[in-house]
Amino acid sequence: MSILVVAATIEEIKPSLSFLKEKQIPYLITGVGMVATTYALATHLQRHKVDLLLHVGIGGALDSSTPLGEVYQIYIDEIFGLGAEDNGAFLSIEELGFGKRMYTEKLPINIQLPDIKKAQGITVNSVHGTKASILQLHQQYQKPLIESMEGAATFFVAEQENICCLQFRSISNYIEPRNRNAWEIELAIKNLNDFLRDLLRFIN
Numbered sequence: 001m002s003i004l005v006v007a008a009t010i011e012e013i014k015p016s017l018s019f020l021k022e023k024q025i026p027y028l029i030t031g032v033g034m035v036a037t038t039y040a041l042a043t044h045l046q047r048h049k050v051d052l053l054l055h056v057g058i059g060g061a062l063d064s065s066t067p068l069g070e071v072y073q074i075y076i077d078e079i080f081g082l083g084a085e086d087n088g089a090f091l092s093i094e095e096l097g098f099g100k101r102m103y104t105e106k107l108p109i110n111i112q113l114p115d116i117k118k119a120q121g122i123t124v125n126s127v128h129g130t131k132a133s134i135l136q137l138h139q140q141y142q143k144p145l146i147e148s149m150e151g152a153a154t155f156f157v158a159e160q161e162n163i164c165c166l167q168f169r170s171i172s173n174y175i176e177p178r179n180r181n182a183w184e185i186e187l188a189i190k191n192l193n194d195f196l197r198d199l200l201r202f203i204n
């Protein structure tokens with residue numbers, strides 16, 4: 001099975017680069033955000049056959065009781081805010097009849113995955129950072145909820161191309177009014193990469 005490891009930034013998979021090279025597992029750095037991710041994946045998949053996209057990255061958790069650094073499997077991800085504002089209400093892209101916001105993982109058959117915690121994802125263009133917008137998230141979503149800037153785009157491309165896709169995120173921060181000093185990026189990246197290498201040893 002040909003696997004492609006996908007991350008937004010090289011920093012997020014740096015601890016695994018020598019392992020990936022040694023095992024000859026290809027990786028793709030897409031850049032941050034849904035547009036960059038979609039373009040990078042689409043052009044890569046035109047030139048290379050891939051059976052499984054393994055998307056890894058850090059993300060923000062809505063639930064502040066979730067320990068920073070914990071790794072989650074994102075099983076469903078939403079293109080957050082895709083729709084139209086309508087005089088104080090929100091009309092989703094589904095209600096407008098132009099498509100859908102929700103995309104899911106596609107599990108490879110015949111592979112037993114490690115039993116880790118699962119979470120729903122939202123994918124944003126703009127990281128939530130005001131009390132009002134975060135309160136809305138608490139009112140609208142079940143927890144655990146993890147925010148990223150790429151996840152739904154990778155699920156979208158995988159669905160378009162009909163290939164398997166898994167997404168794993170470790171929690172670098174809480175979704176809260178911007179407080180960069182509280183982010184645990186180093187811990188999140190270490191745990192993410194320990195998990196990634198174990199997973200690849202297991203399935204490759």
Ligand SMILES: O=C(O)c1cccc(C(=O)CC[C@H]2O[C@@H](n3cnc4c(=O)[nH]cnc43)[C@H](O)[C@@H]2O)c1
Nearest residue numbers: 008032033057058059060127147148149150172173
């Ligand atoms: O400094 C900032 O405010 C900042 C905002 C967003 C992302 C970053 C990054 O370091 C980019 C890497 C990657 O991080 C993901 N990420 C991490 N936490 C969150 C979040 O709370 N909400 C959305 N995305 C998040 C994202 O997928 C980026 O690709 C720095």
